Amino acid sequence: MLSLFFAIVGRDLKLALRRQADLVSALFFFIIVVSLFPLGVGPEMDMLRKMAPGILWVAALLATMLTLPRLFGDDYRDGTLEQLVLAPQPLPVTVLGKMAAHWLTSGLPLTLLAPVLGLQFDLSAEGLMVLTLALLVGTPSLSAIGAIGAALTLGLRGGGVLVSLLVLPLYIPVLIFGAGAVDAAVSGLGFEAHLSLLGALLAGSLFFAPWATAAALKISLE
Amino acid sequence: MSNRLINWFKFASPATFYPLAGKMIPWFVALSVLFGIAGLYLGMFVAPTDFQQGEGYRIIFIHVPASWMSMFIYLVMAFWAALGLAFNTRLSGMMATALAPTGALMAFLSLWTGALWGKPMWGTWWVWDARLTSELILLFLYIGFIALQSAIDDPRRADKAGAVLALVGVVNIPIIYFSVKWWNTLHQGASVSLTKSPSMAVTMLWAMLLVALCFWMYTIAVALARARNIMLERERHTEWVRALLAQPKP
Numbered sequence: 001m002l003s004l005f006f007a008i009v010g011r012d013l014k015l016a017l018r019r020q021a022d023l024v025s026a027l028f029f030f031i032i033v034v035s036l037f038p039l040g041v042g043p044e045m046d047m048l049r050k051m052a053p054g055i056l057w058v059a060a061l062l063a064t065m066l067t068l069p070r071l072f073g074d075d076y077r078d079g080t081l082e083q084l085v086l087a088p089q090p091l092p093v094t095v096l097g098k099m100a101a102h103w104l105t106s107g108l109p110l111t112l113l114a115p116v117l118g119l120q121f122d123l124s125a126e127g128l129m130v131l132t133l134a135l136l137v138g139t140p141s142l143s144a145i146g147a148i149g150a151a152l153t154l155g156l157r158g159g160g161v162l163v164s165l166l167v168l169p170l171y172i173p174v175l176i177f178g179a180g181a182v183d184a185a186v187s188g189l190g191f192e193a194h195l196s197l198l199g200a201l202l203a204g205s206l207f208f209a210p211w212a213t214a215a216a217l218k219i220s221l222e
Numbered sequence: 223m224s225n226r227l228i229n230w231f232k233f234a235s236p237a238t239f240y241p242l243a244g245k246m247i248p249w250f251v252a253l254s255v256l257f258g259i260a261g262l263y264l265g266m267f268v269a270p271t272d273f274q275q276g277e278g279y280r281i282i283f284i285h286v287p288a289s290w291m292s293m294f295i296y297l298v299m300a301f302w303a304a305l306g307l308a309f310n311t312r313l314s315g316m317m318a319t320a321l322a323p324t325g326a327l328m329a330f331l332s333l334w335t336g337a338l339w340g341k342p343m344w345g346t347w348w349v350w351d352a353r354l355t356s357e358l359i360l361l362f363l364y365i366g367f368i369a370l371q372s373a374i375d376d377p378r379r380a381d382k383a384g385a386v387l388a389l390v391g392v393v394n395i396p397i398i399y400f401s402v403k404w405w406n407t408l409h410q411g412a413s414v415s416l417t418k419s420p421s422m423a424v425t426m427l428w429a430m431l432l433v434a435l436c437f438w439m440y441t442i443a444v445a446l447a448r449a450r451n452i453m454l455e456r457e458r459h460t461e462w463v464r465a466l467l468a469q470p471k472p
Contacts, residue, residue: 148390152383156373165369166387169362170394173401180405201397212390215307219382 004089008097009104015074016105022070027109030063034117045122052121053131053182060110060135061171064142067106068150068163071098071143072217076154085221092210095151095217099143099210107139123186130185130195137198138178144202144209145170151216173201234311236453237462243446250446254439261432269425281339282426287434288332291441292360295325299367300392303385313449315381316456318388319371320448324441326364332357352406356399363391377456 016023037055038048075081084094114135115128123131149167153159181194233239265283272279299321306314336354337347348354367387374380457463 148386152370152387153373158373162369162373165362166366169359169366169398170390172359173394173397176401176405197401204397208393212386216383216386219379219386222379222382 001090001093004093005097005100008094009101012098012101013104016101022067023105023109026063026067026106027113029066030059030110030113031117033059033062035120038120048121049123049186052118052123052127053179053186055121056114056117056131056182057135057138057175057179060114060139061142061168061175063110064106064139064146065164065167065171066160067102068146068167069153069160071102071147071150072154073150073159076220081154081217082221085217091214091217095147095210095213096206099140099147099213102147103140103143107135107143111135111139123182127182127186130191131182133195134178134181134191134198137195137202138174141174141198141202141205142171144205145174147213148209148216151213151220154217154220174198177201234313236313236316236457237460239313240450240453240462240466243450247443247446247450250439250443254436254443256436257432257439258436261429261434261436264425264432265429269429270423275343278339278342281335283429283433285332285335285339286430287437288328288335289357290434291437292325292329292332292357295321295328295441296360296363296388296392296395299325300388303388306381307385307389312378312381312456315377315385316449316452317445318384319381319452320445321441322364322368322371322384323448324444326361326368328437328441329357329361329364333361350406352399352403355406356402359398359402360395363395367391 034055037051041047041051072081075084085091087094111132115132118128118131146163146167149163149170152166153162156162177194177197181191181198184191184194233242261283265280269280269283271277299318302314302318302321305311306318333354336357340349341347367384370387371380371384374383454463454466
């Protein structure tokens with residue numbers, strides 16, 4: 001089971017690294033969206049500092065969502081996904097491997113990039129640290145929940161817009177606690193509770209999402 | 223099986239459920255109108271005027287039942303969805319599909335009447351209160367469900383995909399509700415409180431319950447009517463639909 005998991009992760013990583021443009025474009029989307037906000041609301045640092053957690057988190061949500069279609073899309077088109085579903089190995093483990101690879105190629109780079117963008121918003125050192133921690137705990141949930149939406153909309157027309165309609169409402173708790181943690185750290189309150197709740201969301205989504213995604217994949221491939 | 227009074231499984235088939243639903247709809251419509259008239263009469267004319275809010279508060283008799291229904295319909299939808307996934311019955315998916323637009327309508331109605339009520343009472347159409355926000359998210363969930371189902375051409379796949387989404391949504395609703403609630407208290411949100419006076423007049427409660435019953439009956443009637451149309455559309459290649467359509471209209 002573990003070897004299956006690592007095999008899937010390794011395969012997806014290898015495929016993703018061969019198409020680096022896809023990875024980089026999602027990251028640049030993140031950077032551009034974050035940079036648009038000061039242009040829209042004005043360069044006052046006080047306001048930007050207050051808005052930074054929300055902006056960074058919303059941008060991370062959108063960037064993750066943009067990468068969701070390629071989670072199963074390519075494998076679906078070339079028939080690999082069908083073979084994976086037919087394989088005797090348990091499908092939820094396969095799905096978990098794909099989620100992990102998706103996080104490594106979308107969530108983790110975002111997390112590493114976020115502190116640099118946080119500097120543009122004049123976040124304090126503690127704020128930057130908590131932002132990174134919160135993204136580190138929160139973005140895997142985004143990959144896990146997003147996988148359900150990606151599996152449900154597989155091969156549908158207008159899949160990209162549809163997936164945002166399905167997934168964004170489900171992202172709201174992660175957004176609230178993720179941005180809340182940074183907010184709390186910036187305003188000098190305890191941020192541990194927020195991080196614990198993010199951890200709880202992660203545990204819950206890692207447990208349930210592979211099953212729901214596996215069920216959705218089977219329906220989509222019928 | 224045959225010694226049962228009613229064989230419930232008999233009506234799990236569209237061919238037998240279609241005429242039954244047709245017979246049931248007028249009754250639910252009549253009950254809905256009856257409860258509606260009684261509830262609105264009680265609410266608009268009998269219930270005492272609120273000493274703080276004046277006559278404007280009477281929108282509560284639409285607002286609260288609509289909010290109740292919007293949440294309850296999602297649960298019923300998820301119930302049908304689970305039934306459909308577990309037993310692979312065609313009718314369950316049709317019922318879930320038929321309920322979704324009414325649920326979205328109720329959520330919208332609740333937000334709309336809430337805004338109309340909020341303007342004179344709080345001086346604003348909208349506050350980012352926990353309940354308002356979670357009702358809005360519920361509306362988004364309904365819209366996602368409807369959008370997913372209408373994007374899938376194959377009805378069986380639409381049913382099942384919708385069912386998975388409804389179940390994921392029903393697991394998430396409490397999480398979303400509590401996160402929004404905590405978010406609101408953490409942000410020291412709007413100072414307006416939605417809590418009503420603790421002692422509600424008994425007539426007000428009755429009026430609200432009667433309107434809620436009216437909405438129940440309305441929902442059942444409309445869902446059944448919509449389910450009948452879905453049945454005809456999906457089963458158009460079958461014998462019983464052909465026979466039905468061949469009949470001369472009375």
